[in-house]
Structures are given as C-alpha cells and as structure tokens.
Amino acid sequence: MDKVLNSDEEQFWSGPSGxxxxxxxAEQDALLSEVLDAVLQRAGLKSGDxxxxxxxxxxxxSVAAAGIIGEGGRGLAADISGPMLARAAERLRHAPxxxxxLADAEAADWSGAGFDAAISRFGVMFFGNPPRAFANIAKALRPGGRMTFATWAPVARNPYWRDPARIASARLGEVPKGEPNSPGPMGMADVDWSIRQLRAAGLADVACEEVTVHLPIEASPQKAAELVLVIGPAARVVRLYQASPEDAAAIRDDIARDLEQYQDGNAVRIPALLNLYTARVV
Structure with a gap:
C-alpha cells in the first residue's frame, strides 16, 4: 500500500469488522442490492469505460461494473482493507x-490515471479529510470525469440504523456519540456539509439526490435479527458492553418483534434513505 493517512480506518477494516x-x-450483497442498482443507474457506465x-x-x-464496461474497458477496485480487497480480487479473477x-484514497498516487468515472457504494464516508480525499480521487479522472457515490442519509431517517441500536442500548446502555460529520457510516449524512466538502475539492456540478430503497433480508424476522446482531447496527452496542448470552438473546427477540412490521412474505424489507452524490471533474 502507498502512504496511509487514515491509519485508524485501515486497522478497523483490516481487523474483525472487515x-x-x-x-x-452474500447476506450483505443481498441487503445492499438496491443500493448497488441505484449507483449504477445514476453513474451511466457504458461499454469501454x-x-x-x-x-x-x-x-x-466492481463485479457489476466489470460486466457493464466489458473487456474493452478498464477498472480499478480500491480499498483500505486487506481482507476485503483480497476477496474482491478473487471475485474479479474472471474479469482481468x-x-x-490496496489504497488509502487520501494518499494513493492516482495522478494521470485517466478514468472516466469513480463510483462507490458506502465507501466514501470514512475519510479523515474529505476535501483532500475527493481531490485525490479527482486526479485519477480525466477532465469531465464524473463521480457517483451512495452514502447513508441521517440515522433518524433510516430504521435499519436507528431501531436495532436503540433496542440494544435500551438494555445495555448508550454508545458514546461521535462528533458530527466525523468518519463513519454517517460521515456524509449531512447533505449541506458534504456538498461543501466536494466543492472544496474543486469539483463542479455537485449535487445530491435523496433516494429511497429497501434493504431485503431473505429470512424470517428472527433470523434477520440474528444477522443484525452480528454485523448490523446493534453489533457495536453488543460488543461495547460485552453482552451476556441472555442479554444478546433478549435484544435479538426485541429486534425480531420490531422487524415484523417490515415482513414481506418470506423476507424482511427495511425501508432506507440514501444520499446519492454526483460531481464532475473540471
């Protein structure tokens, strides 16, 4: 990896979380499938890009984008997490x-790479210095190159983030709140602030569209609650307080009851709100 400026994020995503x-x-891909579709729809990629x-x-x-641009195109999948990138490389082995x-987006040397587009599904909210990161990404794009990034809208408007964490905290205790707009899942939830960061990076035609999607979990509410406890928004609370098996089971059951309102046949479909940012390199 080139120089790393976000060492905390590198350690976090290269450890148990990554x-x-x-x-x-497979579960995460299914959960975020509509988010992926929203990014690609607005990115407008075409064969040869x-x-x-x-x-x-x-x-x-990346796998979906590789299928669109085809063998005549060129792609780069970049991440700060070694374990996650290794899996991405394995999935892309049939798309040479x-x-x-392995790269820190704030520090990687991408000058003159000449890409037509930069895309991301929840990968740009963790920058320690957003203007520097977006300016560095812009160096990798040709003049007129476009950016399309999906991030979460605020917690209060996203049941997936709001309710399981609330349920876990009610039993175990609150999680310390971070500074507004700090790196993390909600790092670009504030649209006005985020647009200022993109403009500070020298980008043009900066815009944000609020997009409603659903997060599907092909399981019963009880099984869906188990997934949320392992990798979802309640997991941080459970880990922080080192929840006992009894507490974890009670939280799971309370989350399952809450998820029943989103049951759709044999699946749970949780409504979600995204911020879809677009910008252009001058």
Missing part, C-alpha cells in the same frame, strides 16, 4: 480488465 463483511458477504470503485469492499459493485489496489 473479516465479518467477508464472512457475511474506465472506472474506479472507491472503498470497493468485497467487490460487489478490472484490477485491485
């Missing part, structure tokens, strides 16, 4: 026109 994404890759996926995780968006790079 490994959890690898372990539960050169595209980079920022914060590619285990590679779901799409390479991978």
């Amino acid at each position: 490994q959890s994404w690898v372990t539960f890759e 050169a595209v980079m996926d920022i914060g590619c995780g285990t590679g779901a968006l 026109w799409f390479s991978t790079q």
Whole structure:
C-alpha cells in the first residue's frame, strides 16, 4: 500500500469488522442490492469505460461494473482493507480488465490515471479529510470525469440504523456519540456539509439526490435479527458492553418483534434513505 493517512480506518477494516463483511458477504450483497442498482443507474457506465470503485469492499459493485464496461474497458477496485480487497480480487479473477489496489484514497498516487468515472457504494464516508480525499480521487479522472457515490442519509431517517441500536442500548446502555460529520457510516449524512466538502475539492456540478430503497433480508424476522446482531447496527452496542448470552438473546427477540412490521412474505424489507452524490471533474 502507498502512504496511509487514515491509519485508524485501515486497522478497523483490516481487523474483525472487515473479516465479518467477508464472512457475511452474500447476506450483505443481498441487503445492499438496491443500493448497488441505484449507483449504477445514476453513474451511466457504458461499454469501454474506465472506472474506479472507491472503498470497493468485497467487490460487489466492481463485479457489476466489470460486466457493464466489458473487456474493452478498464477498472480499478480500491480499498483500505486487506481482507476485503483480497476477496474482491478473487471475485474479479474472471474479469482481468478490472484490477485491485490496496489504497488509502487520501494518499494513493492516482495522478494521470485517466478514468472516466469513480463510483462507490458506502465507501466514501470514512475519510479523515474529505476535501483532500475527493481531490485525490479527482486526479485519477480525466477532465469531465464524473463521480457517483451512495452514502447513508441521517440515522433518524433510516430504521435499519436507528431501531436495532436503540433496542440494544435500551438494555445495555448508550454508545458514546461521535462528533458530527466525523468518519463513519454517517460521515456524509449531512447533505449541506458534504456538498461543501466536494466543492472544496474543486469539483463542479455537485449535487445530491435523496433516494429511497429497501434493504431485503431473505429470512424470517428472527433470523434477520440474528444477522443484525452480528454485523448490523446493534453489533457495536453488543460488543461495547460485552453482552451476556441472555442479554444478546433478549435484544435479538426485541429486534425480531420490531422487524415484523417490515415482513414481506418470506423476507424482511427495511425501508432506507440514501444520499446519492454526483460531481464532475473540471
């Protein structure tokens, strides 16, 4: 990896949290499938394009983009997490026109790479210095190159983030609140602040569209609650307080009851609100 500026994020995503994404890759891909579709719909990729996926995780968006741009295109999947990037590389082995790079988006040397587009599904909310990171990504794009990034809208408008954490905290205790707009899942939830960061990076035509999607879990509410406890928003509370098996079981049951309102046949479909940011390199 080139120089790392976000060492805390590198350690976090290269540890148990990153490994959890690898372990539960299929479930996470299904959960975020509509988010992936929303990014690709607005990115407007076409055959032969050169595209980079920022914060590619285990590679779901990269694999989909590779299928669109085809062998005549060129792709780069970049992430700061070694375990997640290794899995992305494995998934991309049948698309040799799409390479991978272990990289900190704030520090990687991407000057003159000449990509047509940069895309991301929840990979750009963790930057310690957003203007520097977005300016560095812009160096990888040709003049007129476009960016399309999906992030979460505020917790209060996202039941997936709001309710399981609330239920877990009610039993175990509150989680210390971070500073507003600090790196994390809600790092670009504030639209006005985020637009200022993108403009400070020198980008043009910066805009944000609120997009409603659903997060599907192909399981009963009880099974869905088990997943949320392992890798979802309640997991941090359970880990912080080292919940006993009895507490974890009670929280799971309370979350399952809450998820019943979203049951749709044999699945749970949780409504979610995204911020879909777009911008252009001058």
